[in-house]
Amino acid sequence: MTDSHAPRSNLRHRSAQTSAPPPTGQEADAAIDLGVLGQSAGFLLKRAQMAVFADFIATFATADIRPAQFSVLVIVGRNPGMKQSQVSAALSIKRTNFVPLLDSLEDRGLVKRKMAAADRRSHALHLTAKGTALLTELTVLWTQHERRIQDKLGHDGWTQLLRLLNGLENFGGATGLDEADVADLPPAKPKTRTRRVAKPADAG
Amino acid sequence: MTDSHAPRSNLRHRSAQTSAPPPTGQEADAAIDLGVLGQSAGFLLKRAQMAVFADFIATFATADIRPAQFSVLVIVGRNPGMKQSQVSAALSIKRTNFVPLLDSLEDRGLVKRKMAAADRRSHALHLTAKGTALLTELTVLWTQHERRIQDKLGHDGWTQLLRLLNGLENFGGATGLDEADVADLPPAKPKTRTRRVAKPADAG
DNA sequence: TATTGTTATACTCTATAACTATA
DNA sequence: TATAGTTATAGAGTATAACAATA
Numbered sequence: 001m002t003d004s005h006a007p008r009s010n011l012r013h014r015s016a017q018t019s020a021p022p023p024t025g026q027e028a029d030a031a032i033d034l035g036v037l038g039q040s041a042g043f044l045l046k047r048a049q050m051a052v053f054a055d056f057i058a059t060f061a062t063a064d065i066r067p068a069q070f071s072v073l074v075i076v077g078r079n080p081g082m083k084q085s086q087v088s089a090a091l092s093i094k095r096t097n098f099v100p101l102l103d104s105l106e107d108r109g110l111v112k113r114k115m116a117a118a119d120r121r122s123h124a125l126h127l128t129a130k131g132t133a134l135l136t137e138l139t140v141l142w143t144q145h146e147r148r149i150q151d152k153l154g155h156d157g158w159t160q161l162l163r164l165l166n167g168l169e170n171f172g173g174a175t176g177l178d179e180a181d182v183a184d185l186p187p188a189k190p191k192t193r194t195r196r197v198a199k200p201a202d203a204g
Numbered sequence: 205m206t207d208s209h210a211p212r213s214n215l216r217h218r219s220a221q222t223s224a225p226p227p228t229g230q231e232a233d234a235a236i237d238l239g240v241l242g243q244s245a246g247f248l249l250k251r252a253q254m255a256v257f258a259d260f261i262a263t264f265a266t267a268d269i270r271p272a273q274f275s276v277l278v279i280v281g282r283n284p285g286m287k288q289s290q291v292s293a294a295l296s297i298k299r300t301n302f303v304p305l306l307d308s309l310e311d312r313g314l315v316k317r318k319m320a321a322a323d324r325r326s327h328a329l330h331l332t333a334k335g336t337a338l339l340t341e342l343t344v345l346w347t348q349h350e351r352r353i354q355d356k357l358g359h360d361g362w363t364q365l366l367r368l369l370n371g372l373e374n375f376g377g378a379t380g381l382d383e384a385d386v387a388d389l390p391p392a393k394p395k396t397r398t399r400r401v402a403k404p405a406d407a408g
Numbered sequence: 409t410a411t412t413g414t415t416a417t418a419c420t421c422t423a424t425a426a427c428t429a430t431a
Numbered sequence: 432t433a434t435a436g437t438t439a440t441a442g443a444g445t446a447t448a449a450c451a452a453t454a
Contacts, residue, residue: 032279032283032286032290032291032294033279033282033283034278034279034282034294035278035279035281035282036278036343036346037275037278037279038366038370039350039366040346040350041256041350041353041362041365041366041369042253042256042257042260042271042349043271043275044365044366044369044370045249045252045253045256045369046253046257046271047296047369047372047373048249048369048372048373048375049246049249049250049253050296050376051372051373051374051375051376051377052245052246052249052372052375052376053246053250053376054375054376054377055375055376055377056246056376058376067246067247067250071241071247074238074239074240074241075236075237075238075239075241077239078237078238078239079236079237082236086236087236090236092251092254139240142240142244145246146243146244146245148375149245149372149375152371152372152375153368153371153372157368157371158245160364160368161245161248161365161368161369162242162243162245162248164357164361164364164365164368165245165248165249165251165252165365166242166248167356167357167361168251168252168255168256168353168356169251169252169255170255171252171255171256171258171259171352171353171356172254172255172256172257172258172259172260172262173255173258173259
């Protein structure tokens with residue numbers, strides 16, 4: 001079914017082949033062998049995301065704007081009048097968690113909830129004049145931030161990265177959407193709790 | 205200094221050029237314009253990471269192993285005898301958060317803290333026989349998981365992605381390392397608190 | 409009955425300060 | 432004085448359940 005595009009041969013880089021651990025743990029102090037983590041998209045995605053977000057947060061610190069807040073401002077700015085549930089779904093944020101996030105922006109006078117005439121349950125979202133002005137400034141910061149990534153990867157690498165990341169959209173099905181509140185489901189697993197109780201690490 | 209590799213020309217894809225928002229927010233229900241987020245490495249990295257982790261968690265659910273736990277097992281398995289601080293640094297996990305993570309594995313008999321003879325402050329980490337056996341099984345699951353990503357991106361795309369992600373290692377400086385406890389620093393910012401107080405969204 | 413926004417709540421992940429025992 | 436591990440705690444981010452208003 002899925003064997004059309006890739007040779008899918010080498011998923012056996014390190015661990016499966018060389019199952020014997022090389023360093024004995026004495027003078028191997030500088031470099032740690034990441035094993036399969038070095039070929040693990042999840043691990044590398046997480047690490048890269050943390051690094052990029054760190055630069056983002058530092059860049060936007062003067063404006064006191066977090067990544068999620070910036071995302072909302074961008075979406076609302078380019079899609080005025082959308083409902084909360086539409087914006088939150090576009091950002092894979094559950095509508096229940098979207099409420100305080102929107103609050104933080106509305107309290108600062110950047111975004112406005114307006115009553116939707118057609119459906120009085122929903123709120124149409126718009127940027128305020130202040131929000132629009134701030135977004136213009138934030139876009140400058142964002143350009144500087146993104147340019148640093150381009151400088152790190154090269155422009156072609158940066159373009160490739162964006163294309164590949166877009167290819168992983170809705171891969172695992174972790175959307176943050178609500179799926180009609182789900183409701184009737186078994187309570188899953190009993191959970192493995194772990195409380196620490198004084199453990200002096202006996203000798204080996 | 206950094207103008208050697210990329211033309212760095214087009215960071216002006218959407219927002220800077222077309223500053224007027226296209227949809228009026230009425231029949232634009234299906235597709236939302238992501239604006240600059242579509243060219244934002246941070247946003248796309250986060251989204252891809254969430255999707256990949258969702259598949260990872262579903263794949264490893266039968267073994268009740270989380271991504272961070274798997275990472276520790278892999279690192280300890282390939283680097284036996286390393287200190288906690290070394291392993292946690294390799295995974296960009298603060299040593300203070302690494303303690304309960306290790307506890308969860310030691311309580312299940314997968315990892316053992318052994319007293320290091322040379323430095324009695326540190327703990328040398330080793331897999332138990334049970335931990336080694338489990339890691340072998342987990343590696344099979346991991347291969348299935350990673351292969352699904354390969355199927356999604358194509359083998360070449362997958363290889364490119366790993367290479368590009370490695371290029372973003374220690375980009376922003378968000379390592380999760382400890383930097384000698386830092387200690388003397390000003391308390392940063394006053395924080396923008398947000399408590400909600402009944403807001404019925406007046407009409408516009 | 410279903411949807412929209414909301415509240416309350418809990419769990420995970422991450423971050424900081426301070427302690428202990430060793431060095 | 433500095434380091435390794437630990438504890439406690441606080442803060443984000445994310446998850447589910449339940450409710451009122453509206454459809």
